[in-house]
Amino acid sequence: MKYLSEYRDPALVEKLLKDIERTTTKPWTIMEVCGGQTHSLVKNGLLTLLPDKVRMVHGPGCPVCVTPIHLIDKAVYLAEEKKVILCSYGDMIRVPGSSKSLLDAKANGADIRILYSPLEAVKIAAENPDKEVVFFAVGFETTAPANALSVLHAQRQGIQNYSILTSHVLVPPAMEAIINDEENIVQGFLAAGHVCTIMGLDEYYPIVEKYKIPMVVTGFEPVDLLQGIAMLIKQLEQGDYKLENQYSRVVEPNGNPEARKVIEKVFEPSDREWRGIGTIPGSGFEIRPSYAAYDANKKFEVNISKAAENKECIAGQVLRGLKKPHECSQFGKKCTPANPLGAPMVSSEGACAAYYHYAQVE
Amino acid sequence: MEKNVLKMNLQCPMPQLDFDKITLGHGSGGTLTQKLLDSGVFTVLANPYLNQKHDGATLTIQGPLAFSTDSYVISPVFFPGGNIGELAVNGTVNDLAMCGALPQFLSLSFILEEGLLLTEFWEILTSIKQACDKAGVYVVTGDTKVVERGKGDKIFITTSGIGTIHPRATISTAAIEAGDKVIVSHSIAAHGMAIMSVRKGLEFDSTIMSDTRPLNGSVKKLLDEFGDAIHFLRDPTRGGVASVLNEIASDASVGIDIYQKDIPIEESVASACEILGLDPLYVANEGVFIAIVKASQAEAVVTRLRESSETAHASCIGEITTSHPRQVLLTSAIGGKRVVNRLTGEQLPRIC
Structure with a gap:
């Protein structure tokens, strides 16, 4: 708990807020990339403490939110029609597919299990040799090593009834897509601390240079976030643009080379569709052909038509920072966590869920 | 974890019985049911009201009452710091207390899953007794049913309770x-x-x-x-x-x-x-x-x-x-x- 109490220290928070207040002379729009950061900002009430001139917009860093609807349909199909044991991280199971969520499928009798780690799924596969076990491998660079490792474990143990349904997305291409969007309003980024813990900083220097946009790799506690914002505002006010690392107690410049080796072994970069945003080139991971036996996309024949998104949902604009959740006409009305129109309303990292649960909306 | 979970300081020794698992027969209402009740439930929970062994308890209570019921389906049934038995007593006692009442009498219904180990049932029963003593309440009536393996989760318990409202309470x-x-x-x-x-x-x-x-x-x-x-x-x-x-x-x-x-x-x-x-x-x-x-x-x-x-x-x-x-x-x-x-x-x- 030491790191938590230190980074939630009210006196430090007050000092940083004063620093930000003093440094900020004009309005700035900052995007925190990761959904974990969004939730911390809202849950700790930081948005109510920041000066009006600092406008935080919330980024696409919610893996559950950007998982395409047809992949959820596919997961439901595998569980219901192919009778696989479908394993998933918890916050994926309430996300609506085109007709139902995994939770609905579970209620209808499908064998869907909520796990903390894909290695658990490998264990389930070993214990149920007569069943196919599929892990819904969702996430950014942070979860990729564990998902890749599960494939390596299954291979090492000679387990053939295990595969993963990948929907891996990568942060840097998404940031570039946001910057290149003609409606973009973001002037600086708080980069996602835990993604950089794995990947290191190298991928971000070229983005900073190319677009002349300041970026601070930032953690998740109140003091982390305020320090990140303070560092970013200082750059913005000085007309500077560079990559800084606020989260240096966790993020090494070189990231975690061992974890990257595991990723590299199992996955290769690919184009990837982001729910609500569209396809971004080179923004995902796909399983390498040498591990095709563990690729649920290749292992199972799935014939389902590609479903359309709910037209009333503005998740795409929310995920690109163009709109705030409560600017959606259906926020808290037709769309609630119990009855979501889009994924950001259900995911524990979704901006809409954060606003619905924690924010006082007029 | 086991040492945390199973408290072995049972006050009542488990009776010697010719079965070690709950079977469907224990819920049939026949001799097996009687055997189970006589060997265990009645002895452990004995009190003047329960000892009447009637279809229901006859009670005399004065004044305004609170009445509450709750079902307990917790998994796992043994957990660090307790088990489903004491939870079932405390839960209903506490619901009554929240009404400003002084809990007095409980009913106790078991739905047992076929295959439940008798040692586990005994442990739960003993906890129920201890929790009743601690809270100062009596189990005055009850029921036991057994469901097929796979149709329950070891044991489900329902307790209902009544208690008189504290004379100074105006909870609302x-x-x-x-x-x-x-x-x-x-x-x-x-x-x-x-x-x-x-x-x-x-x-x-x-x-x-x-x-x-x-x-x-x-x-x-x-x-x-x-x-x-x-x-x-x-x-x-x-x-x-x-x-x-x-x-x-x-x-x-x-x-x-x-x-x-x-x-x-x-x-x-x-x-x-x-x-x-x-x-x-x-x-x-x-x-x-x-x-x-x-x-x-x-x-x-x-x-x-x-x-x-x-x-x-x-x-x-x-x-x-x-x-x-x-x-x-x-x-x-x-x-x-x-x-x-x-x-x-x-x-x-x-x-x-």
């Missing part, structure tokens, strides 16, 4: 006034996290124990001394403190302000919540109550509660306000404000 949402203080009686979230720590697939090493305990003693003391200054009581079981406060805000059409820095929580519980990404405000308690108390008496109530070890961490965590009706607002430890909303479904473990 109508009694809640702006300015009233919100008090929690002890550290929160222990029960839910104790269960999490032994749930299949989530097991983690911890020393967190369930806080299951009867609250009627503490509540009686408060009512004896403070009477109608205690405006409202509720135990934050399922859904935790946040859900109960939302219910109160909405039922009484008031706003509630709470302060994160004042909410008592053990460090081990807080750490476990952090690791699993759960908000302790939504985690279940089984030995904590929330009291809405007249402002002028709040400090005295907290002081009195802190004198007892079971409510040693009592704390005033906020107050009732008219400014944001039906909404609970939390001032975070760092001074920011946020809404504390109702939970949609269960809290789910998150991705990263």
Whole structure:
């Protein structure tokens, strides 16, 4: 708990807020990339403490939110029609597919299990040799090593009834897509601390240079976030643009080379569709052909038509920072966590869920 | 974990029986049922009312009553700090206490799953007895049914209870006034996290124990001394403190302000919540109550509660306000404000 109490220290928070207040002379729009950061900002009430001139917009860093609807349909199909044991991280199971969520499928009798780690799924596969076990491998660079490792474990143990349904997305291409969007309003980024813990900083220097946009790799506690914002505002006010690392107690410049080796072994970069945003080139991971036996996309024949998104949902604009959740006409009305129109309303990292649960909306 | 879970200091030795597992026959109403009841249930729970062995209990009670019922389907049935048996007693005792009642009599119904080990049943039964003694209540009537293997989860228990209303109690949402203080009686979230720590697939090493305990003693003391200054009581079981406060805000059409820095929580519980990404405000308690108390008496109530070890961490965590009706607002430890909303479904473990 030491790191938590230190980074939630009210006196430090007050000092940083004063620093930000003093440094900020004009309005700035900052995007925190990761959904974990969004939730911390809202849950700790930081948005109510920041000066009006600092406008935080919330980024696409919610893996559950950007998982395409047809992949959820596919997961439901595998569980219901192919009778696989479908394993998933918890916050994926309430996300609506085109007709139902995994939770609905579970209620209808499908064998869907909520796990903390894909290695658990490998264990389930070993214990149920007569069943196919599929892990819904969702996430950014942070979860990729564990998902890749599960494939390596299954291979090492000679387990053939295990595969993963990948929907891996990568942060840097998404940031570039946001910057290149003609409606973009973001002037600086708080980069996602835990993604950089794995990947290191190298991928971000070229983005900073190319677009002349300041970026601070930032953690998740109140003091982390305020320090990140303070560092970013200082750059913005000085007309500077560079990559800084606020989260240096966790993020090494070189990231975690061992974890990257595991990723590299199992996955290769690919184009990837982001729910609500569209396809971004080179923004995902796909399983390498040498591990095709563990690729649920290749292992199972799935014939389902590609479903359309709910037209009333503005998740795409929310995920690109163009709109705030409560600017959606259906926020808290037709769309609630119990009855979501889009994924950001259900995911524990979704901006809409954060606003619905924690924010006082007029 | 086993040593934590199975307390072997049974007061009543298990009878020697010619079966070691519950079978369908034990719920048939025939000789096997009789054997089970005679060898165990009646002996362990013996009291003058139950000993009548009639279809129901005949009781004489004076004055206004509270009546409550609850079903217990917890998994796993043995957990650090308790088991489903004491939970079933304490839960109903506490629901009565929250009505301002003095719990007296319970009914007890078992739905047993075929194959339940007799040693486990005995352990649960003994806990029921101990919990009844602690709370000062009698099991006066009951029922036992057995369902096929796979149609239950070892054991389900339903208890109902009645108790007379304390002469000085005026517990009601109508009694809640702006300015009233919100008090929690002890550290929160222990029960839910104790269960999490032994749930299949989530097991983690911890020393967190369930806080299951009867609250009627503490509540009686408060009512004896403070009477109608205690405006409202509720135990934050399922859904935790946040859900109960939302219910109160909405039922009484008031706003509630709470302060994160004042909410008592053990460090081990807080750490476990952090690791699993759960908000302790939504985690279940089984030995904590929330009291809405007249402002002028709040400090005295907290002081009195802190004198007892079971409510040693009592704390005033906020107050009732008219400014944001039906909404609970939390001032975070760092001074920011946020809404504390109702939970949609269960809290789910998150991705990263």
